[in-house]
Amino acid sequence: MIEIRPVEEDEFEEWLRALYTGFLMEPVPTPDQREANRRQFTGSRTLGAFEGGRCVGTFRSFFQEVTAVGGAPVRSNAVTNVSVSPTHRRRGLLTEMMRRDLAAAEERGDAVATLIAAEYPIYGRYGFGPATCATAWSVDVTRSGLRARPPVLPEGARIDLVDGAEVRKLGPAFYERLRPALSGSLNRSELWWEARTGAARFTRDWTEPYHAVLRSASGEVEGLATYRCEADGRDGELSRYAVVVDGLLGATPAAEADLWRFLCSIDWVTRVRSGRRSPDDVLPHLLPDPRAASIEQHSDWLWVRFLDVAAALEARTYERTGTLVLDVLDEGGPAGGRYRLDVSPEGASCTLAPGASADLTLPASELATVWLGDGSLARLAGLGRVREERTGAAREADALFRTSGRPWCPDVF
Known part of the structure; x- marks a missing residue:
């Protein structure tokens, strides 16, 4: 008999093993991964399907704010960590966990529920629909028209490279300044910023990124970009590199353009991969040759389910x-x-x-x-x-x- 219920504190590691199994990750997490995941443990909002003491299904929800059109934060029930072990599929475990969680969210007064769908066909039957899309571009810097042309910044403005600790200090206030103008954006917790900067580790293969901060003449943060560099082949004796962007935000379109131009002007960089961006992002249109930006991926992203x-x-x-x-x-x-x-x-x-x-x-x-x-x-x-x-x-x-x-x-x- 399979029992679906909230996970007890002493069952957390068994639940985490089931989660990693469901997502085809190494089933034994590292101590850093256990600690990071434990900080997300939400008691009654972490559900498990148990058979004979073994967890075979996982489900977690947490409080979230979604920015509505116009900037208002909307109370949301964020659904994540959904998995069913391959030995227990097609038994209604997800349906029952979802039913319980959405009923609790409705009772709390949440207006919507949200999730990122790993598979498209699953969540429509629970009332979710894809409300935003994301597009990823690959920019061939050599044909873009921006190669070796650093941005011409406003007088007194500058771009600095900073470490993760500095990002944790300045990033939250900068993001909250921008969030009302970004419909579809979400609130970011302290743990979110720690995970982005390596202070909390959810993956085994963490590598330290670069963080570029654009400041105005007065010192106010106007843009923030997080990126990594990876080898992208050789041209004779000259190495080629790709910039892989983990996140880039500007207070204005001009600030975003300055950051993109900066990334395209780094020596040895012949390709910039944008990561997931808004489908109408400025990136392709600021290039002298917009065809240098080719779409690597376009897909649905944030899914929404109405509760009120x-x-x-x-x-x-x-x-x-x-x-x-x-x-x-x-x-x-x-x-x-x-x-x-x-x-x-x-x-x-x-x-x-x-x-x-x-x-x-x-x-x-x-x-x-x-x-x-x-x-x-x-x-x-x-x-x-x-x-x-x-x-x-x-x-x-x-x-x-x-x-x-x-x-x-x-x-x-």
Whole structure:
């Protein structure tokens, strides 16, 4: 008999072994990995499936804030560390762990749940939909037009290389300054910054990165880039290197451009790999030859599941004025119902309206895909995944939900 329940403190290492097994990692973590993972242990929010004392399934959730369009932080139930041992697949273990966790999240009053989906087909059946995408570029510096051309910074500005300890001091305040403008971004804990700078180790193969800080003439941080360098072949006696970016943020598009130009100007570097970026990132367009940036990967990233439709839709801003009646389908879940949404640049109101005539009928998972301003209800209607009850309603909805910039989640969890 398999028992699903919260993990006790003395069962943590057994739970961690099951997690590493499920993700095909070495099943015995290092002491550093055990310590880093133990700091994430969340008591009742860490679930395990146990058979005869052996853990065969893992699940963890934690508090998170998602930045809505307009900058408001939205309370979220972040789902992670989901695994089922290969000997116990297709027995409903994930379904039961997810059911328990989402019920607890609803009771706490969380507006949404979030996750990063390792496999696309799994999470739609639990009401999640992909709300942001990420794109990774590879820049051939030799044809980009930027080779050996360092950025021309504003008078008094400078770029410095700093260590991880300095990043832990200056990074959090800088990121919080930027976060309201980054719809789809998440809050970052102290442990997040420690993991990014090596003070906490979740992997065996940690290598110390470089950290470049862009400062204004007054000394204020305007940009931060974390990157590594790896060998990328040889050209005769000259070594070629690739810069691999772990993260890059600027307070303005100009600041981001200065950091990209800096990375492209490093001696011996012939390729820059951007890592996961917003699909409408400035990177390809600042190159004299934009074709020098080729897409290495484009995929869904942050997935969202509505727990409180009204709270989620009212939390974000809208650039236009309009009214929609949405018949949201969520069989057995908390998001189902018919809602009247009234929006304007001054604010939004979303209320249950069971007697109103619906403009659109759609699953909660499809509504989640447009919540942060990406996606298209008109396209989903064309695919048969959204039903128009009033002709033209899908295009009207797109005009209300769409934003001038695409949402982006720069983190993984």
